[in-house]
Amino acid sequence: MARILMKGNEAIAEAAIRAGATNYFCYPITPQSEVAEYLVKRMPEVGGVFLQAESEIAVANMILGASCTGKRVFTSSSSPGISLMQEGLSYMAGSQLPCVVLNIVRGGPGLGGILPAQSDYFQAVKGGGHGDYRLLVLAPSTIQEAVDLTMLAFHLADKYRNPVMILGDGMIGQMMEPVEFPDSYSEPELPPKDWAATGASDRDPLIIRSLFLDPTTLEENSIILHKKYEQAKKEEIRFENYKVKPSNKVLIVSYGTMARICQTVIDDLEPEGYSVGLFRPISLFPYPEVALRKEATRKNIESVLVVEMSMGQMVEDVEKAVAGARPVNFFGRTGGIVPTPEEVKDQIKKLIKKKSRRGRPAKKRK
Amino acid sequence: MVAETLDELNLRERTCGIAPVGCSVLAYNYFNCDFLEAPHGRAPALATGFKRVRPDMIVFTYQGDGDLASIGMAEIVHSANRGEKFTTIFVNNAIYGMTGGQMAPTTLEGQITTTSPIGRNVQQTGQPVRVAELLSTLNTPAYIERVAVHTPQNIIGAKRAIRKAFAYQAAGTCFSLIEVLSTCPTNWGLTPDEATAWLQEKMTPYFPLGCFKSPESDEDSDGPV
Numbered sequence: 001m002a003r004i005l006m007k008g009n010e011a012i013a014e015a016a017i018r019a020g021a022t023n024y025f026c027y028p029i030t031p032q033s034e035v036a037e038y039l040v041k042r043m044p045e046v047g048g049v050f051l052q053a054e055s056e057i058a059v060a061n062m063i064l065g066a067s068c069t070g071k072r073v074f075t076s077s078s079s080p081g082i083s084l085m086q087e088g089l090s091y092m093a094g095s096q097l098p099c100v101v102l103n104i105v106r107g108g109p110g111l112g113g114i115l116p117a118q119s120d121y122f123q124a125v126k127g128g129g130h131g132d133y134r135l136l137v138l139a140p141s142t143i144q145e146a147v148d149l150t151m152l153a154f155h156l157a158d159k160y161r162n163p164v165m166i167l168g169d170g171m172i173g174q175m176m177e178p179v180e181f182p183d184s185y186s187e188p189e190l191p192p193k194d195w196a197a198t199g200a201s202d203r204d205p206l207i208i209r210s211l212f213l214d215p216t217t218l219e220e221n222s223i224i225l226h227k228k229y230e231q232a233k234k235e236e237i238r239f240e241n242y243k244v245k246p247s248n249k250v251l252i253v254s255y256g257t258m259a260r261i262c263q264t265v266i267d268d269l270e271p272e273g274y275s276v277g278l279f280r281p282i283s284l285f286p287y288p289e290v291a292l293r294k295e296a297t298r299k300n301i302e303s304v305l306v307v308e309m310s311m312g313q314m315v316e317d318v319e320k321a322v323a324g325a326r327p328v329n330f331f332g333r334t335g336g337i338v339p340t341p342e343e344v345k346d347q348i349k350k351l352i353k354k355k356s357r358r359g360r361p362a363k364k365r366k
Numbered sequence: 367m368v369a370e371t372l373d374e375l376n377l378r379e380r381t382c383g384i385a386p387v388g389c390s391v392l393a394y395n396y397f398n399c400d401f402l403e404a405p406h407g408r409a410p411a412l413a414t415g416f417k418r419v420r421p422d423m424i425v426f427t428y429q430g431d432g433d434l435a436s437i438g439m440a441e442i443v444h445s446a447n448r449g450e451k452f453t454t455i456f457v458n459n460a461i462y463g464m465t466g467g468q469m470a471p472t473t474l475e476g477q478i479t480t481t482s483p484i485g486r487n488v489q490q491t492g493q494p495v496r497v498a499e500l501l502s503t504l505n506t507p508a509y510i511e512r513v514a515v516h517t518p519q520n521i522i523g524a525k526r527a528i529r530k531a532f533a534y535q536a537a538g539t540c541f542s543l544i545e546v547l548s549t550c551p552t553n554w555g556l557t558p559d560e561a562t563a564w565l566q567e568k569m570t571p572y573f574p575l576g577c578f579k580s581p582e583s584d585e586d587s588d589g590p591v
């Protein structure tokens with residue numbers, strides 16, 4: 001199919017439809033209302049369900065109910081709305097129900113602002129609701145990647161019977177880029193959805209639930225979930241290296257659109273004689289821990305610089321992966337402010353000049 | 367009008383307003399009293415908490431129709447039902463303003479919004495919610511009136527109702543809610559003049575003006591009195 005110019009929010013909405021997710025529930029919130037405004041027109045064309053709910057609390061429970069039918073379900077929101085969905089997501093993970101949730105992250109906490117941020121990392125990656133569960137989290141850095149990951153997300157949701165989150169900062173939702181949709185959609189075969197509530201006509205009644213009053217059964221359920229997450233850690237690690245090579249003195253770790261700014265930084269610094277590489281996690285859970293440790297502990301790497309649009313959240317996972325083998329530094333802006341390439345360059349120049357000491361220096365939090 | 371009333375009744379210095387999420391989220395910039403900012407739809411819950419702890423203060427919420435009649439429907443119904451003694455100014459403009467013109471629970475049948483691009487289909491999305499009437503069915507005493515602000519006469523009437531609401535609150539009488547029909551030319555895609563006419567022609571027949579409940583009227587009266 002030809003490349004077309006699309007806004008991120010609309011491209012993701014179209015990708016959901018192409019992946020067969022024709023059931024969408026929503027509540028308006030900036031900066032992702034275009035998803036709903038696109039789908040309200042597109043759903044009737046494919047005979048799908050579009051419903052604007054009374055709140056995000058209702059949305060989360062509508063997708064919970066819809067998912068029980070075995071059909072693919074989708075919702076999108078932004079930070080404050082995603083907070084309200086946490087209860088439903090915990091129930092869905094506990095009941096082993098698939099769904100895909102798009103979070104076009106805006107600055108927080110609280111009402112915050114409407115500009116791009118990456119400050120929902122903890123909530124997305126560490127589990128924003130209660131209980132022993134995780135979301136699978138994918139972070140695109142281009143609109144094309146957002147399309148590809150959205151389609152993949154529906155597959156992973158079904159494969160793991162677990163909610164999957166696309167974590168896009170505001171820029172992913174709002175910017176326009178050329179995208180290409182595959183002519184036909186195909187994915188590896190999935191097991192039949194024999195867990196779906198389709199009516200007890202030719203089988204025993206089934207119950208979809210997260211209530212297990214007997215502690216042994218509840219523990220068993222948590223162990224089942226845990227095993228799925230361990231499997232995901234083996235099979236679903238995704239990341240990308242940019243100009244990672246033996247000469248690198250500094251390794252930047254950054255995700256989403258922030259990583260693209262870091263690529264510019266690396267290109268700009270190259271002619272000045274600074275050798276810097278970028279490690280970009282794409283799956284934020286499971287986190288590409290082993291791969292990151294390998295790149296970060298290459299012989300010439302003097303220090304690692306984590307760059308985020310937050311006060312420093314992913315940096316904790318980087319510290320865990322690097323485990324003290326190299327100093328891990330942090331630079332970030334938040335509240336909707338996007339770090340400029342100049343700011344990041346300054347940080348790198350300082351690091352290389354300093355000939356960073358071993359051990360972990362105090363994190364620089366700006 | 368709310369600010370004028372607070373001054374006229376000499377309440378300003380012991381008043382706390384509660385801003386919603388919506389176009390009036392910045393209301394605190396236009397008032398000279400203390401103000402809180404609530405999560406979307408939850409202003410009545412904040413008001414309840416505040417007023418219960420400081421019954422001597424005057425507390426009001428200022429909410430749009432998405433905020434109050436959609437995500438915050440539970441909070442307003444239960445606050446009214448408990449007879450919380452604060453005042454709600456409910457701005458009904460039949461649309462989500464701040465987020466760029468999506469369908470609200472008050473959007474009229476056939477009305478075009480960004481999430482009802484071919485007009486609201488009441489078969490799919492239900493009938494527009496009449497908040498003043500709905501809350502008036504509760505047995506708990508309250509003062510509930512619907513006013514409009516599209517003509518000078520209506521503005522005078524709205525001011526009278528708002529003053530009455532705060533007077534009831536100051537006397538510790540009851541919960542009060544003033545529903546204010548208001549225009550949103552930007553998201554309706556109309557000029558201010560056209561919007562005024564639209565409010566009169568389309569909104570007032572479906573959202574009739576008048577007092578729906580007052581602490582003096584019979585407890586079970588359910589029409590304009």
Ligand SMILES: Cc1ncc(C[n+]2csc(CCOP(=O)(O)OP(=O)(O)O)c2C)c(N)n1
Nearest residue numbers: 029387388389406430431432433462463464
């Ligand atoms: C939990 C949550 N969901 C959604 C939003 C986005 N949002 C901001 S204002 C608003 C509603 C605005 O409509 P309305 O209450 O009718 O007030 P108006 O802007 O028309 O005055 C919404 C949905 C939010 N801030 N928080």
